[in-house]
Amino acid sequence: MVALTIWNEYRHEREHDAVGEVYPDGIHATIAGALESDPERDLEIRTATLDEPDHGLPPDVLEKTDVLCWWGHEAHDEVADEVVARVQERVLEGMGLIVLHSAHFSKPFKRLMGTSCDLQYREDGGRERLWVVDPGHPIADGVAESFDLPRTEMYGEPFDVPEPDRLVFVSWFEGGEVFRSGCCYRRGKGRIFYFRPGHETYPIYEDENVGRVLRNAVDWASPTEGSPRTFGKRD
Amino acid sequence: MVALTIWNEYRHEREHDAVGEVYPDGIHATIAGALESDPERDLEIRTATLDEPDHGLPPDVLEKTDVLCWWGHEAHDEVADEVVARVQERVLEGMGLIVLHSAHFSKPFKRLMGTSCDLQYREDGGRERLWVVDPGHPIADGVAESFDLPRTEMYGEPFDVPEPDRLVFVSWFEGGEVFRSGCCYRRGKGRIFYFRPGHETYPIYEDENVGRVLRNAVDWASPTEGSPRTFGKRD
Amino acid sequence: MVALTIWNEYRHEREHDAVGEVYPDGIHATIAGALESDPERDLEIRTATLDEPDHGLPPDVLEKTDVLCWWGHEAHDEVADEVVARVQERVLEGMGLIVLHSAHFSKPFKRLMGTSCDLQYREDGGRERLWVVDPGHPIADGVAESFDLPRTEMYGEPFDVPEPDRLVFVSWFEGGEVFRSGCCYRRGKGRIFYFRPGHETYPIYEDENVGRVLRNAVDWASPTEGSPRTFGKRD
């Protein structure tokens, strides 16, 4: 059993009608739906949002979270530094972190990467094709060699992140750009997966291949016991 | 269920009394014992040796092998290139490969690494201490922060291998050397783990931590389905 | 002063009129021209071809070569294993190796990578755009953020190579594919750069950005003294 917490900024859906129509219960509910759809995976799913106390992530919730999934877009700066520090600490202890789309600019991701995490973008509704460049990676399990998303916001290189430990997906965009769309990192004992697809008005998380990637990513990012880590003075 | 094939040169044990006393049924039998000792792991273990036809590795055996464990020492050159090519091809398709101790000089490892795989050594029976440098890695699951092997053959740097994808263990030797003792690689869809400990007269594979590492390595190296790989001309 | 040897199969140009017209003196001469064009770089350029004795690469030539540039396409199998072993050994000692386009299937590259080096391709003359994904890399020095090659042969993922140490370029193709087009590796003390662009009938090596990349790659791949490597028995 994997305890998954899906965090969503949850502002767009309440403030913009166009977003609310696509995600009437919030993007977190749609992501939860994509993840629940596989009966072979035993997930306990919880959601948390920005406007809850502690952004829904008090210490005891993070403590029992195996994998945290993060969506944010327009209110990154409103996330309290104290909560960011707690997320970082839990990742270093082994909690998995899945960072989606515009959360490339979220505080937890930027703090764990140490870079600006900046990129190029264009909101043109063009076609994206994701290619698997690491077909042996567990996050690519059962995913097609390539798959198309018909209408997307473009994200383009350069993507200012550390060279990924493993690069799983590279995106091709109709307008002439490429992007490293699936990037794996380890920080401390924790596993981090950045996955580009997602949008507040295009229903990306209903795509079958995207759902498969998300479910694989939760499996991959789940903590392993590992070996003890003791720091400080030795006798 | 994981289908594991343990390959052993199986010459030392028959030719040298000192080796035969430590490993009366061959090192492969001792390794098999270390791997079988965990009831939670469902392994189907097969062994193969140099002097069998096809070195015990005809195509149908490799075809049904999930993870191949390789031990060799004095007769690397007698392994037929045709069998080496078959092993390489199966690794690229997803078969795991665990390379032990003096098999750093085995043909399959050298071919998959592309380097000389050379190192320094001294047979002095000194103490080795292995440190986990990647405590979040599944191969380190349940392994102590460090553990000692009281009598070993020293292997020292430089170790002429490609920079590992993940470095899990670094050894300290009483005589003043260090060694990258647990190195993870991916080649094609296959996972490769080089693990330094082992010897033809010191009973290394009876050590509890070593056994744990081997069992973890078999899990880690087991194939995942992944994504299709199609090569060649596209329409 | 860098001693550069440009190796060319040199068959196409003599056998096919269409190729001979684009490269009347052989592709090696065109590559040499692209490299000579920078007065700030002090290169001593030599060429070698398949049909010379020892393929133009006897031990003394390799011994004094700092960087070897390799082009081959239809006659990979005719390269003698002995010469391949010599090239590999020299790379491990520190000689740089630049592998161009269809030389992904050359024996030296396959031996140093340990994988099949296979890929997808389509000869359609479509447009390619190369994006710099590692703008801090010396091979990208002075290269535009992206640049176009108007008519190319497409190479697509999956590209069966080890995960590069550094990925410098990713190509976008008009027909919908992507490719890791600039891949850096270290093997032993030697530096290896695979660069995708090139073709036997499209005049790719006359492009200004391609020339810049080649000149940067020669600089980057040039040997450094490094630290001694001693292998074998220690007292």
Place this chain on the structure above:
Amino acid sequence: MVALTIWNEYRHEREHDAVGEVYPDGIHATIAGALESDPERDLEIRTATLDEPDHGLPPDVLEKTDVLCWWGHEAHDEVADEVVARVQERVLEGMGLIVLHSAHFSKPFKRLMGTSCDLQYREDGGRERLWVVDPGHPIADGVAESFDLPRTEMYGEPFDVPEPDRLVFVSWFEGGEVFRSGCCYRRGKGRIFYFRPGHETYPIYEDENVGRVLRNAVDWASPTEGSPRTFGKRD
């Protein structure tokens, strides 16, 4: 010409007699001496300390700094976050950063790594031997295969940093520990080198091999022009 700024906390030397005796002009002066000793390298050296305004690192100084060398120990927390942000930004733009010994806990290094950077230590004055594990790396140029520091403070694994892009040195300690002592990273366009040796009372920076490593590291970390990085909206 490389513009090098050596930053030193500069408290120990003024507050503790034992430290002041070893470093009468501050550790920064000793490091500067080690770097100046090579007539082939054209360095413009500047120093900066904690108690100067802006810690000696106002924007215009950072702007003209090619490589920043950082020493700190007991007052990491007194470094202003604003200066840390400026250092991080300059690294992402291409400035090199050399992080020495106890500066593993400095704010700039922790921010760029995204991890705790914690480790084990023991102040016992025991012997350290550094082994070159990447003999082809430019930072190891002209450095012995291994070299000893007779009296050191021990730093031991696990070292909570991201897996280095290249691991150049591994230390062996008399007391039984190992440590990844020379770690290379790229962040944005900038190069970062963490080097373990150093101490406030042992005269580590007067060692010849250590000096050679520092000089090589300055060369390696110097900015390259690279390719433009443009972020934000594309038309």
